Amino acid sequence: MIETYIIEQLAAVAKYGTLSRVAETLHISQPALTRSMQKLEDELGVKLFERSKNRITLNKLGELAARHAEVVMTAHYEMIRAVQEADRQSRTFSYGSIAPAPMWEVTPILSQLYMGMTVSSDLQENDDVLVRGLDDGTYKIIILTHPLDEEKYFSCEFLHEKLYMLLPKSHRLAGRPSLQLKDLAGENILIHSKIGFWYSLVKEKIPDAKFLEQHELSTLREIVKTADIPSFETNVSIVGDSLPKNKVMIPFDDSEVDVKFYCICKKENRQELTALYSALKMN
Amino acid sequence: MIETYIIEQLAAVAKYGTLSRVAETLHISQPALTRSMQKLEDELGVKLFERSKNRITLNKLGELAARHAEVVMTAHYEMIRAVQEADRQSRTFSYGSIAPAPMWEVTPILSQLYMGMTVSSDLQENDDVLVRGLDDGTYKIIILTHPLDEEKYFSCEFLHEKLYMLLPKSHRLAGRPSLQLKDLAGENILIHSKIGFWYSLVKEKIPDAKFLEQHELSTLREIVKTADIPSFETNVSIVGDSLPKNKVMIPFDDSEVDVKFYCICKKENRQELTALYSALKMN
DNA sequence: GTCGATTACGTATTACGTAACAATT
DNA sequence: AATTGTTACGTAATACGTAATCGAC
Numbered sequence: 111m112i113e114t115y116i117i118e119q120l121a122a123v124a125k126y127g128t129l130s131r132v133a134e135t136l137h138i139s140q141p142a143l144t145r146s147m148q149k150l151e152d153e154l155g156v157k158l159f160e161r162s163k164n165r166i167t168l169n170k171l172g173e174l175a176a177r178h179a180e181v182v183m184t185a186h187y188e189m190i191r192a193v194q195e196a197d198r199q200s201r202t203f204s205y206g207s208i209a210p211a212p213m214w215e216v217t218p219i220l221s222q223l224y225m226g227m228t229v230s231s232d233l234q235e236n237d238d239v240l241v242r243g244l245d246d247g248t249y250k251i252i253i254l255t256h257p258l259d260e261e262k263y264f265s266c267e268f269l270h271e272k273l274y275m276l277l278p279k280s281h282r283l284a285g286r287p288s289l290q291l292k293d294l295a296g297e298n299i300l301i302h303s304k305i306g307f308w309y310s311l312v313k314e315k316i317p318d319a320k321f322l323e324q325h326e327l328s329t330l331r332e333i334v335k336t337a338d339i340p341s342f343e344t345n346v347s348i349v350g351d352s353l354p355k356n357k358v359m360i361p362f363d364d365s366e367v368d369v370k371f372y373c374i375c376k377k378e379n380r381q382e383l384t385a386l387y388s389a390l391k392m393n
Numbered sequence: 394m395i396e397t398y399i400i401e402q403l404a405a406v407a408k409y410g411t412l413s414r415v416a417e418t419l420h421i422s423q424p425a426l427t428r429s430m431q432k433l434e435d436e437l438g439v440k441l442f443e444r445s446k447n448r449i450t451l452n453k454l455g456e457l458a459a460r461h462a463e464v465v466m467t468a469h470y471e472m473i474r475a476v477q478e479a480d481r482q483s484r485t486f487s488y489g490s491i492a493p494a495p496m497w498e499v500t501p502i503l504s505q506l507y508m509g510m511t512v513s514s515d516l517q518e519n520d521d522v523l524v525r526g527l528d529d530g531t532y533k534i535i536i537l538t539h540p541l542d543e544e545k546y547f548s549c550e551f552l553h554e555k556l557y558m559l560l561p562k563s564h565r566l567a568g569r570p571s572l573q574l575k576d577l578a579g580e581n582i583l584i585h586s587k588i589g590f591w592y593s594l595v596k597e598k599i600p601d602a603k604f605l606e607q608h609e610l611s612t613l614r615e616i617v618k619t620a621d622i623p624s625f626e627t628n629v630s631i632v633g634d635s636l637p638k639n640k641v642m643i644p645f646d647d648s649e650v651d652v653k654f655y656c657i658c659k660k661e662n663r664q665e666l667t668a669l670y671s672a673l674k675m676n
Numbered sequence: 677g678t679c680g681a682t683t684a685c686g687t688a689t690t691a692c693g694t695a696a697c698a699a700t701t
Numbered sequence: 702a703a704t705t706g707t708t709a710c711g712t713a714a715t716a717c718g719t720a721a722t723c724g725a726c
Contacts, residue, residue, distance in 0.1 A: 130706080163705090
């Protein structure tokens, strides 16, 4: 049985070459190292060093021991990392969503429901990634625009989101009572880059449009306010009356951009999530 | 940094369940264990146990930690084992031989030449096993009945061995001046089981013979002395005049059983083995 | 009452730093 | 002179055992 501190010191000796350098980096004295290495040789019953009066170097056996010391220390640190990570995970409620809007509703509820736990939300553009994450335990729940009908899942509708176009009053389409996506063909449109499935949806359905992407939500809102460029809003993206005076908000007729969100969990976890589902029903 | 003794204790707790049982098996007191586990939780900053007043059990995190502790301890013991094994190896001169006779000559020489080192000899029936062993460093030298002509090897002939038949004077072939292997077809023959290549050679070349195998050399010699059954000897297997009075020793004509032995090493090691090769030449 | 875990306390081990020394550069 | 490793010695940290306490079976 070799104590950890000695194994660590051996690894450091192999790495830094001289005892004095190791003493510096480990913040201990040189004599302490001398004794540690002597003790190590003693416990193993083996010579690990070539010693001249003023020089100590690992011999072949010592290098072997040092390589093994590295392995032991790696396992050691991996143990600490894994345990602390598992602990962190156990204190984290992690979920994934196909769009940002549901997260605005779900995250506050979870924070209140699981007080003291970290709520971690993950916005994805792809259904499959989310379902896989739910299966492997990465996510406790996922939010999609459709239920999962397989027996092992439980799905519950909880939110409705509908897309609108925000147009300058001067825009050629600003007078329309409603729009179709294809009407926007060829337009310049301001768009946020982190909007889950919406991103690929509108890019696919509005041909030849030029999307001006913004990564920062606050920046995007600022530009929307000041620039005469079309942009998107939804029934839930408009908080209060933040609608700029010089713009009009026109609904789309297309059914693809009128979606319902479903909160989905594994059936085996439904029990412990009743509080969440009740809270979602309230709204 | 968790000291080794704590990791070991954690692994033991997972294995034995209660602190008191662990205390017994590790020969320490229960309080020591209590403190160790408290210290462990403290260092990791994580709860590893469910504690009732009188009972302590690993929780999920604790079991994870214990599994990792096993891994760490395995790496730990593997380090000690590997280093001590390498040390032992470095103090051992290991060689392989295709037959026992050369070993009787080589081992004493090596013992004298490498005083303080262990001489380990390995009798094999198969050339390939020996060559592989030489290549991978298992053997410093090997002894075959032929040289290895590849550039990387150095081969040197050093011993001649010739097979004889030991027959009771009453045997039908006892009067012959020489024999061929096939003459022994159908005979009962006493044979030692650990004689390297000889074993398969005579079994192949003497059809239908019934070989009476003995594992113990001393037992075999005793039986040879008292029983009227044919057996083998060679020019080097007869030490002094141990030839029983009532037996005759008849040479074989077959060239297969008149062999020369070659002491073979890697060319890169020839330098350090000059003393050995000189000593072999002397005889 | 017995058994298992924890706390309190004194002891023994031991890893540490400082200081002094030796030898090499 | 500066650097590096070793030895000697006193100190501080700490792991240990014993004894006492508390609860549960």
